[in-house]
Structure formats: C-alpha cells, structure tokens
Amino acid sequence: MSEMLVSPLKLVPLRTRPLRFWHRGEVVSIDNVRPDRTLLDLLREDLRLTATKEGCGAGDCGACIVVVGEAIGENLQYCAINSCIKPAHAIHGLALWTAADLSAPNGDLHPAQQAMLECHGSQCGFCTPGFVMSLFALYQRSVAKGIRVDRHAAHQALSGNLCRCTGYRPIVQAACQMQSKWDHKVIEEPIVAKLQSLAASNDGNTNYLMPTELLALLQVRAQHPQAQLIAGATDAGLWLTQGLRRMAQIIDLSRVERLRRVEIYPNYIAIGAAVNLQDAFEALSADRPSTAAFGERFAGWPVRQSGTLGGNIANGSPIGDSMPLLLALAAQVVLMAWREERIVHRVVPLDHFYTGYRQSVLVADEVLCWIIVPRPQSDEWFGAYKVSKRIEDDISAVSLSIQLRLQNMRITSVRMGAGGVAATPVRAIRTEAALIGQLWDEETLQRGQTVIQQEFFPMSDLRASADYRRQVLAQLLHRAWLESTGNNNVRLEALS
Structure with missing residues (x-):
C-alpha cells in the first residue's frame, strides 16, 4: 500500500509492508505503520x-x-x-x-x-x-x-x-x-514455529529495509544512500522522540547475520557492526578483564542489549564511551560498499576516521561493517576510566583509556584515547610523546599531567566545565599510574 508523507521539502512516497509479530499466542499484522x-x-x-x-x-x-x-x-x-x-x-x-x-x-x-x-x-x-x-x-x-x-x-x-x-x-x-x-x-x-514462518515470508518494504545478508545490505545502501542507517537505534530513537525528526526511509542492519558475529583470530578480534554492546564488551573483556567494569557503566542493560558497538562508533559523539577505549587499543574499522557490481572495502584506523563533530570519512554508499581490535601482548597494561554525574546509566563528562607497554618500568609504547575534551573522540598525541621512552615514575607522571591539561581545550556545558575536564584528565592519568604500578585500591569496585 502507499501514502504520502509530507516533509518541508518534498512529498515522499511511502510503501511499507505489514508489520507482523507474535503477541498473546497469535501473529499480529498491522498495515500502514510509518518507518x-x-x-x-x-x-x-x-x-x-x-x-x-x-x-x-x-x-x-x-x-x-x-x-x-x-x-x-x-x-x-x-x-x-x-x-x-x-x-x-x-x-x-x-x-x-x-x-x-x-x-x-x-x-x-x-x-x-x-x-x-x-x-x-x-x-x-x-x-x-x-x-x-x-x-x-x-x-x-x-x-x-x-x-x-x-x-x-x-x-x-x-x-x-x-x-x-x-x-x-x-x-x-x-x-x-x-x-x-x-x-x-x-x-x-x-512461538518459534510461527516466527520461522514470518522469517520465510518477504512482503517487500521500500521504506523500512531489513536485509539479512551482507550483500543485500550493501546493495540496498547503494540504491538508497539517503536512507537513515540504524542498528539498535538507541541514539537514532532520540532523534525521533527528543529532536522530533522524521525519517522517510530506514535501513536496519540489525538482522544481517554476518555482522552479528564476533570472530576471534590469533592477532585480533573482529566485532560485527550489528553485535550489541553487551556482547561486544564481553568479547573485549575476555582479552582485557579491566574493560568489564567499564562496559557495565556504558548504559543500562536494555540499551547495552539494543545498541551496537558499530552504531556507537558511526554516530561519532565526542562523549561516546567506546571510542576512547578503542582508540587506545589501536582499533580499525572496515568500511564496505557495493560499486560496479562488486563489493569493495577499505580499512581505516579509528584515529583517522573522524573529521569533525559527528563527521567521518564514511561516504554515502558505505557501511561500517567491522571493528578490528588487536589482541593484547604479554607486556601490555590497559586501563579505561569514565567520569559521569551518575555512576550508572549516564553519558561521560570525561573518559580516558590508556594502553602501556613497559620494560624495566620504562615506557616502550603508549596510546591514550580521550572523550569529552574535543569535538571528536581523540588520541592524546602530545601526551603520548611526552611519556614514550621515559621511566614510569612520579616525575614522568607529573610531566604527563601537565601536558595532557594543556593538550585539549574542552568546552563548558551542563555536564562539566572546561577547567573541571582538564583537571579530571590529569587525575585519571594519576589513577592509571597508581594502578599500573601495583596499587589495586583506586576503584570503587575493588573496594567492594
């Protein structure tokens, strides 16, 4: 069936399939549901x-x-x-x-x-x-x-x-x-029998597209580059309820089977863009247990089960929790598209992905499909920290993640990802340069704290002032120093 959706710019023809789901012992079918x-x-x-x-x-x-x-x-x-x-x-x-x-x-x-x-x-x-x-x-x-x-x-x-x-x-x-x-x-x-019969039927829907195969996803993205791409919609849903935006056409990638996997290889893990946040953090914490507590503070359970790691990255919020962590881990993203009758892809380091506030190198016909995270080496130490107004279910005011490799207490490698201090999630490049090659002692810590406070010029908003954010960055670096040098009593969860 079809109708017309009025927008400020033009009339957009709508064709939506009946929405069908199981409820109270039967299949409910509803026509003309806007996407x-x-x-x-x-x-x-x-x-x-x-x-x-x-x-x-x-x-x-x-x-x-x-x-x-x-x-x-x-x-x-x-x-x-x-x-x-x-x-x-x-x-x-x-x-x-x-x-x-x-x-x-x-x-x-x-x-x-x-x-x-x-x-x-x-x-x-x-x-x-x-x-x-x-x-x-x-x-x-x-x-x-x-x-x-x-x-x-x-x-x-x-x-x-x-x-x-x-x-x-x-x-x-x-x-x-x-x-x-x-x-x-x-x-x-x-119930399973009825759901399987629903999955086998395909009524066609041009305005809420829900492909189940990766190839189909890339093809519909090439055909509809203007459509809104969603996965868990935990942020896109706010555009509807808080921003009062309308979306005439949606591509939902949450059913693409290939992108719902976590694949483990000797040197890295590959997390599909449709893997929910709960499963993604469980996969990350299997290699790096310190990320488990950080993941539990990402949001409440319903958001972690709906939202996806790929969606959090593609959304590009400067206070998104996962990106500073992934920046410190040298993560990469795999971008894929359907062009000239074939699948093409490119691999982009996450620290080269963002170009500005909620902007990235992702072009209209591309889909962020995979997140590649290197597995830890034997001499790695990793810490991830989040400061927010509420302990649970709150967005960060400041976050900082640090990956260190030490040899005889000398820093041989360091990567730091920060959130809430710039227009994008960002690496602390100058602070890394100040620490590399130095003994990881109090003098080096103080030098690093001075540099990290000078490296960023955050804004003041309802969550925190610029001065507070700079001070918190320095204190989180201090916390990392304490933990990495053997003090295990600097977290609330450790005290419990």
Whole structure:
C-alpha cells in the first residue's frame, strides 16, 4: 500500500509492508505503520496496550520496557528493550511481551510479578511494569541457563530501570526471590514455529529495509544512500522522540547475520557492526578483564542489549564511551560498499576516521561493517576510566583509556584515547610523546599531567566545565599510574 508523507521539502512516497509479530499466542499484522513510528506509540496509541508506560521518552527511565524474543535455532533469545526509542518495524518477525501478558489464564501471577508483590517492590507503581519486564527477561535467561540469580545479576538486569519511591532494595530482593519457582518457563516451540514462518515470508518494504545478508545490505545502501542507517537505534530513537525528526526511509542492519558475529583470530578480534554492546564488551573483556567494569557503566542493560558497538562508533559523539577505549587499543574499522557490481572495502584506523563533530570519512554508499581490535601482548597494561554525574546509566563528562607497554618500568609504547575534551573522540598525541621512552615514575607522571591539561581545550556545558575536564584528565592519568604500578585500591569496585 502507499501514502504520502509530507516533509518541508518534498512529498515522499511511502510503501511499507505489514508489520507482523507474535503477541498473546497469535501473529499480529498491522498495515500502514510509518518507518519512523516508535514501538511505544504503536503499543499505546494504535493497539491500546497501555500496560507499557511512557516516562522519559529517552531510554533512560525504563518505564517503557518490553521484552522481545528472537528465534535462534529452536529456542528464543529474550531481550528487554526500551520501546520509547525502538522503531516499531524493528520487532517485525519477533515475539513481544508486555507487563499485561505475563499472568496465567486463571489469573495466577508470573513469579516476577508475585515476587514484586510479596517483597513490596512497588509504591506509586508507575515504574513497576518496566521493572517487571526486566525481571521477566532475567527469569527467562536464568531458566534457560539453569543459573541462580544473585544480587550482582539482579543489579545488572535492573540497571536500566529508575524508581523514585522504593530505594530499590525490595526490587532486588524480588529479583532474587522469583527464582524459587521455575514452572513458568515460556513454551517456546509454537512461538518459534510461527516466527520461522514470518522469517520465510518477504512482503517487500521500500521504506523500512531489513536485509539479512551482507550483500543485500550493501546493495540496498547503494540504491538508497539517503536512507537513515540504524542498528539498535538507541541514539537514532532520540532523534525521533527528543529532536522530533522524521525519517522517510530506514535501513536496519540489525538482522544481517554476518555482522552479528564476533570472530576471534590469533592477532585480533573482529566485532560485527550489528553485535550489541553487551556482547561486544564481553568479547573485549575476555582479552582485557579491566574493560568489564567499564562496559557495565556504558548504559543500562536494555540499551547495552539494543545498541551496537558499530552504531556507537558511526554516530561519532565526542562523549561516546567506546571510542576512547578503542582508540587506545589501536582499533580499525572496515568500511564496505557495493560499486560496479562488486563489493569493495577499505580499512581505516579509528584515529583517522573522524573529521569533525559527528563527521567521518564514511561516504554515502558505505557501511561500517567491522571493528578490528588487536589482541593484547604479554607486556601490555590497559586501563579505561569514565567520569559521569551518575555512576550508572549516564553519558561521560570525561573518559580516558590508556594502553602501556613497559620494560624495566620504562615506557616502550603508549596510546591514550580521550572523550569529552574535543569535538571528536581523540588520541592524546602530545601526551603520548611526552611519556614514550621515559621511566614510569612520579616525575614522568607529573610531566604527563601537565601536558595532557594543556593538550585539549574542552568546552563548558551542563555536564562539566572546561577547567573541571582538564583537571579530571590529569587525575585519571594519576589513577592509571597508581594502578599500573601495583596499587589495586583506586576503584570503587575493588573496594567492594
């Protein structure tokens, strides 16, 4: 079917396939859904499924969280997502649960709901549906893996939910208590069968393109270079809800199977652009355990499960958390395109990728497909630091990552990536030059602190002043010196 979308410049013809997904035992099919309509608006306004609440509209509070299930082989993979920043078409071919879908037909509550009731985990109740959905996703993952939920797992699962009433203790208690009943596991076989039938059908959609093969992605990008490319849409969703932008055409790469892999080689790992942030940081922390705590502070669990490492890099925000870390690790990006009836690619070092504020060398028909990260050498030390107003679920005011190689306490190699101090994520080239070849002692540290404060001219904004950012850079360098010389008590997680 077709209609016309009015924009300030021109009329754009729309042809959208029916949006189809599993819900409450059947396949729901909806026609004429705009490519830029959010899932939350679809649920509340079109389907009148008002158990899902609208809070911040920015993916921060978690009131809007729903759970989607994707058929992976014969099983479902469950993901709690922020429906307020998720395009509705992104759940095509998936299963959907809201807080109204969990209780049994006879009215018995799901263990997540029952535990919240018994532990008095709800007061005003506005945030409760989102908490219950995060607990439901945690319950399903725990049942599938046969693991017990501890307080750490509970805090991780609930890191994308905010509450102003309870103080969180009873909700964490509910998360640990719900595992006493394992008899509410979703019966997956009929759901998987219906999802597989949806995946086999292809209705055609020129305005929300969702290719599953890399070649198809590159070809549609060549045909539609003006379309908005998204993966998890955790930032693009904000353009819709906060910036009130309209997107007449979207290319969603999140289903491209080849780009959902982490490939491990002897000298490097290759992370596909569609790998979500949670999986990407788990892959990075397997080689460098110090990145695990940094990854947990990237955002809440729903954002880390939806957003992708490739999207964070391509977005190019100067306060994006992953880029300073990757700059320090000498990462490269693989850019691919379909030209003259063949796939072409180029490999670009990340420190040559950005050309200005949210600008890069990526051209209109290219797609950022892979992130290449060298594996550590035996004499490497690595530290990654983030300072923000909130400990969790907040964007950095300043971040600094440092890779050192030492021989007899002399610096033989150093790379430093900084965020929040320039128009782009950037390497601290002058500071690196001041440290290379020097003994890693207090005198060298002080020299490096002086240089790094002079190297950048950050702006003052709501997150921090320019002077504060320069001071924090120097103090983070001091923290790196303490840790790399054997002091292991300079992080909050170390003290716990």
